[in-house]
Amino acid sequence: MFPKTIFLYLLVFFLIVGVIVFYVWERVTAVRLTIQLEEKREELNSLDNELNSLKIQLSRLSSRKRLEPLAKNLGMKYP
Amino acid sequence: MPPEAKPRLGAAVLISLILWLLLVGRLLSLQIVNGGVYRRKAERQNEERVVLEAERGDILDRNRQILAASLEVSSICVLGHQIDDPDGVAAKLSRLGLGEKEEIFRKLSSAKGFCWLKRGVPERIARSVEEQKIEGVYRCRDRKRYYPRGKLAGNVLGFVGKDRQGLEGVEYAYEHLLRGVDGWAVLQRDPRGGLYPFPEYPRVHPMKGADIILTIDANLQEIVEEELERTVSSYSAKGGTGILLSPKTGEILAMANYPSFNPNLMGRGDPDTWRNRAICDLFEPGSTFKIVMAIAGLAERAVSLDELLPVGKRWIEVSGVKIRDLKEHGDLTFEEVVWRSSNMGAVKVAQRVGEKKFYLQARALGFGCKTGVDLPGEVKGHLNHPDHWSPLKFANLAFGQGVSVTTLQLACAYGAVANGGVLVKPRIVKAILNPEGKELSNPSTVVRRAIPGGVAKTITETLVGVVEKGTGIGGRIEGIAIAGKTGTAQKSDGEGGYKNGSIIASFVGFFPAEDPSFLLCLVVDEPKGVRWGGDLTARFFGRVVRKMLRIRPYRNAIFSSPELVGM
Numbered sequence: 001m002f003p004k005t006i007f008l009y010l011l012v013f014f015l016i017v018g019v020i021v022f023y024v025w026e027r028v029t030a031v032r033l034t035i036q037l038e039e040k041r042e043e044l045n046s047l048d049n050e051l052n053s054l055k056i057q058l059s060r061l062s063s064r065k066r067l068e069p070l071a072k073n074l075g076m077k078y079p
Numbered sequence: 080m081p082p083e084a085k086p087r088l089g090a091a092v093l094i095s096l097i098l099w100l101l102l103v104g105r106l107l108s109l110q111i112v113n114g115g116v117y118r119r120k121a122e123r124q125n126e127e128r129v130v131l132e133a134e135r136g137d138i139l140d141r142n143r144q145i146l147a148a149s150l151e152v153s154s155i156c157v158l159g160h161q162i163d164d165p166d167g168v169a170a171k172l173s174r175l176g177l178g179e180k181e182e183i184f185r186k187l188s189s190a191k192g193f194c195w196l197k198r199g200v201p202e203r204i205a206r207s208v209e210e211q212k213i214e215g216v217y218r219c220r221d222r223k224r225y226y227p228r229g230k231l232a233g234n235v236l237g238f239v240g241k242d243r244q245g246l247e248g249v250e251y252a253y254e255h256l257l258r259g260v261d262g263w264a265v266l267q268r269d270p271r272g273g274l275y276p277f278p279e280y281p282r283v284h285p286m287k288g289a290d291i292i293l294t295i296d297a298n299l300q301e302i303v304e305e306e307l308e309r310t311v312s313s314y315s316a317k318g319g320t321g322i323l324l325s326p327k328t329g330e331i332l333a334m335a336n337y338p339s340f341n342p343n344l345m346g347r348g349d350p351d352t353w354r355n356r357a358i359c360d361l362f363e364p365g366s367t368f369k370i371v372m373a374i375a376g377l378a379e380r381a382v383s384l385d386e387l388l389p390v391g392k393r394w395i396e397v398s399g400v401k402i403r404d405l406k407e408h409g410d411l412t413f414e415e416v417v418w419r420s421s422n423m424g425a426v427k428v429a430q431r432v433g434e435k436k437f438y439l440q441a442r443a444l445g446f447g448c449k450t451g452v453d454l455p456g457e458v459k460g461h462l463n464h465p466d467h468w469s470p471l472k473f474a475n476l477a478f479g480q481g482v483s484v485t486t487l488q489l490a491c492a493y494g495a496v497a498n499g500g501v502l503v504k505p506r507i508v509k510a511i512l513n514p515e516g517k518e519l520s521n522p523s524t525v526v527r528r529a530i531p532g533g534v535a536k537t538i539t540e541t542l543v544g545v546v547e548k549g550t551g552i553g554g555r556i557e558g559i560a561i562a563g564k565t566g567t568a569q570k571s572d573g574e575g576g577y578k579n580g581s582i583i584a585s586f587v588g589f590f591p592a593e594d595p596s597f598l599l600c601l602v603v604d605e606p607k608g609v610r611w612g613g614d615l616t617a618r619f620f621g622r623v624v625r626k627m628l629r630i631r632p633y634r635n636a637i638f639s640s641p642e643l644v645g646m
Contacts, residue, residue: 030278038276049151059145060227064298065305078629 126265127274132222133259135243136288138236138250140297141332141509147226147236147250147342149243153205154198154221159190161215168213172196175211176204198241199223224250230341232300234355235293235334235454235507238342247353249291249507252455256511259288290512294330299323299633302626303333307601310619311337314606320357320486323623326497326589326598328523329505331452334487358450358457361483362583362602365568366420366550366613368446368479370492372429373417373541375440377534381431382413384537390416390423397474402426405611417541418549420565420613422478429477434465437476443529444492445502446484451526452505460484479568490600492529493587496538497562497595500530543592546617553617554588556624559637562595563588563620565613570605581605584612586620596636599623 060066109117138147155177162168169184177183177197186196198221200208209218224239237248245254262285266274276282303321311319323333336356340348354360376382391410394401404421416424429437441447447462461483468476475481487505495502504524511519530538542562545551550565563586570581584606589598601616601623609615628634 027278031275034276034278045151052148052150055145056148056150056225056227062144063228063231064301079631079634 125268126280127268128263128265129274131262131264131283131285133261133285134222134287135224135239135259136257136512136514137290138257139290139292139512140295140300141293141330142296142298143292144297145227146232146293146295146297147224149222150225152199152221152223153202154219155196155200155205155208156217156219157187157190157194157196158215158217159187159192159194162187162190163214168216171211171213172208172216175207177208224342226342228297229343230339231297231304232295232334233339233342234336234353234357235295236342237455238345238353248355248454249293252453253291253508257288257291259514260286262286287514289514291508292510292512292518294325294332294507294509295334296332298630299627300333300335303335303599303623304337304339306619306623306626307335307337309622310601310603310606310615314603314608314615316603316607317605318356319601319603320360321599321601321623322357322486322490323597323599324490324494324505326494326503326595329491329494329503330509330523331505331507332597334507354456355454357486358452358454359485361458361460361485362585362604363480363482363568363571364484364489364585365479365566365583366422366425367489367493367564367566367585367587368482368484369417369420369425369477370496370538370564371437371441371444371446372425372432372477373413373538374444374496374530374534375432375437376413376428377537378440378531379432379436382428384414384541385412387412388416388424388427390421390427392423395423395426397426398469398471400471402474414541414544417564418544420545420550425477426474429473434468434473437473438462438465441476441482443502443527444495445488445526445529446482446492450485450487450491450505451524452487453507453521457487458485460488479566486600486602489585489587489602490598493564493589493600494598495529496535496542497589497598498535500528500532500535502526502529539589539592539595542588546588550613551586551588551617551620553614554586554620554624556621559590559624560592561588561590561624562592563617565617567610567612582609582612584609584616586613586616588617588620590624591637597627597633 135149137145140146165184165187169180169187172183173180177200183196186194196216205218208216222243224243226236235248237250238246239250240246245251245257250257262283264276264282265280267277267280268274303323307319307321310316319337321333321335322331324331334355334357338352340352387410389410390404391408393407394403402422404423408419411419411421411424413424413428416428441462447460449457449459472481491502491505502525504526506521506523508521510521513519539562542564543560545565546555546561546563551563554561554563566585568583569577570583572578583602583604585600585602587598587600589595599620601619603612603616603619606612606615628637
C-alpha cells in the first residue's frame with residue numbers, strides 16, 4: 001500500500017510543478033500572441049499603405065488632363 | 080572527533096558563517112537596498128521606448144480627390160561606426176542603384192552614428208539592399224508626403240519639410256490638425272539587439288492626423304491653371320494669378336499661380352515660385368478699382384445712372400496734371416463711364432463723393448485689410464487714410480492708381496457686389512474629417528454689409544453692360560449674363576514712379592448675373608505687346624468659363640440651378 005504521506009507530498013509536488021508549468025505556458029502564449037498581434041498590426045499597416053497608394057493612383061488617373069484626350073480618342077463630345 | 084579538531088571545526092564554521100553573512104548582506108544590498116537602481120539599469124538594457132509616428136492627414140479636394148497624402152516608403156539608413164570599409168560598401172550600394180559611388184562614400188565617411196543614406200527609395204532597391212545584409216546598412220520604414228497631381232494647386236497646398244512638418248500653404252496653416260499625435264511603446268530587447276513587444280509593456284497608439292477637405296475643385300483648378308499658363312506664355316508675361324470663388328459662400332474653387340512649382344520636387348525648384356501670389360503679391364488694380372467710385376457715387380446719391388457727365392474734353396486737369404481717357408468721346412452717362420472705363424468720369428464722380436466717403440467705401444469692401452483667408456502669408460495691401468491724400472492722389476485713386484491690393488481682395492470686393500452687398504470671408508477649407516470619420520464643416524462667415532442691396536443690384540446690371548457692350552466684350556458668352564470689369568494699371572517702379580510700358584492687366588467677372596454662383600478674378604503681370612490689358616484678360620476669362628461649361632454639374636449650375644450645392 002502506498003503510504004498516505006508520500007501520496008500527499010507527491011500531490012503537493014505535482015501541484016506546484018503544474019502551477020509553474022501553467023504559469024510558464026501562460027507567459028509564453030501571451031508573448032507569442034503579442035508578437036502575432038504585432039505582425040497583424042504590421043499587415044494592417046501594409047494593407048492601409050497599399051490602399052492609400054491605390055487611392056493616390058486613382059486620383060492621378062482620374063485627372064481631367066488625362067481623361068479628356070482619352071475621351072476624345074473614343075469619339076466622345078462635350079456636353 | 081579528536082579534541083584538537085574542535086577549534087579547527089569551530090573556525091571553519093565561523094568562517095563559513097561569516098561568508099554566508101557576507102553573501103546574504105550582498106544579496107540584501109543588491110535586491111533590497113539598491114534593488115531599484117539595478118532594476119532600472121537592467122530595464123534600460125532590456126527595454127527600449129520607441130516613438131510610433133502618427134500618420135499625417137490627407138488633403139482632399141471638394142470631391143474627395145486626393146491632393147496630398149502620406150505613403151510608407153523604404154529608406155536606407157546607416158550606422159557609421161559599424162562600417163569598416165566605406166569605399167567597398169559605397170561601391171556595392173552604388174551598384175544596387177542608390178546613386179553615385181562618390182556621393183555615397185562621402186556620406187558613409189562622414190557618418191559617425193545613425194544617418195539617412197537615402198529616403199524614399201523604390202521597393203525593389205530597398206529589398207536588394209536588405210538581401211545583401213551589409214554590416215551597418217539597414218532598410219528602414221519611413222513616410223513620404225506625396226502629391227499625386229504634381230503641380231496642381233502647389234501654391235495652395237504648400238509642402239512639408241524632411242521631417243514632415245508643414246512649411247507652406249495648407250500644409251503649414253493646418254499643421255496642428257494634419258500632424259496627428261505620435262504614440263509610443265516599450266519593447267523588449269533580445270540578446271541579438273532585436274526588439275519585440277511584451278504583453279504587459281505599455282503602449283500608446285498613435286493618432287492619425289485629420290484629413291482636410293478643401294473648397295478647391297481639382298477640375299476647375301486644372302482649367303484655371305491651364306488657361307493662366309497659356310495666357311502668360313502667349314504674352315510673354317512675367318506671371319499671373321487667377322481665383323475662382325463662390326461669392327455666396329466665400330469658397331475658393333480654384334486659386335492658380337504662374338509660375339508655380341511641384342511640391343513633390345521640393346528643394347529643386349526656384350524658391351521664388353513657392354509663395355502664393357494671389358494673397359502675397361500686391362499690385363495697383365487700375366480700372367477694376369473703379370467699382371469703389373461707382374458704388375460710393377450711387378450709395379451717396381452723388382450721381383445717377385443716366386446722368387450725363389461732362390467728360391467730352393480731351394483731358395481734365397488736377398493739380399496741374401492732365402488726366403485723359405483711352406479714347407476721345409463725347410459726354411457720357413454714368414453708366415457709360417463704367418462701360419467705357421472713363422478715367423475722367425471716375426475722377427469727376429469721386430470728387431463729388433468726397434475723400435472721406437470714398438475711403439470708407441473702399442475700406443468697407445475690404446481694401447487695406449486682410450481678407451482673413453485661412454492661408455499663411457496674406458498681406459493687407461496699401462490704402463492710406465485720406466488725411467495723407469493730395470487732390471491728385473485722390474484723383475488717381477478714383478481709377479485705381481496709388482492703391483495696392485491682392486488678387487483675393489479684389490475678388491472678395493466684387494464678391495460683395497455679386498452677393499447683394501454682403502462681404503463674405505473667403506475660405507480654402509470646406510471641412511475637417513477627423514480620424515473617426517466625423518466631418519466638421521467650416522461654415523461661411525459674413526464679414527459685413529458693404530453695399531446697400533439696391534446699389535449692388537444696379538452695379539451688377541451696369542457691369543453686365545461692360546461685358547455686353549463695353550471694354551469686357553472679349554469675355555462675352557452667348558446665353559450667360561456675365562457682369563465684369565476690365566483693368567489696366569501702370570506698374571510701379573518701386574521708387575514712386577511708373578515703369579514705362581509695363582502694365583498689369585486684370586479682369587473680374589461673375590455669373591450668371593441674375594443670381595451669381597461663380598466669380599473669376601484674373602491678373603496678368605507685365606504682358607508684352609499690349610498697351611491695354613483688359614481685352615486679353617477678358618478673353619482669358621471667356622476661355623475659362625467655356626471650359627467650365629464642359630463639366631456637367633457646373634453647366635447645370637450656370638444654366639438651370641444657380642445654387643452651388645453638392646458639388
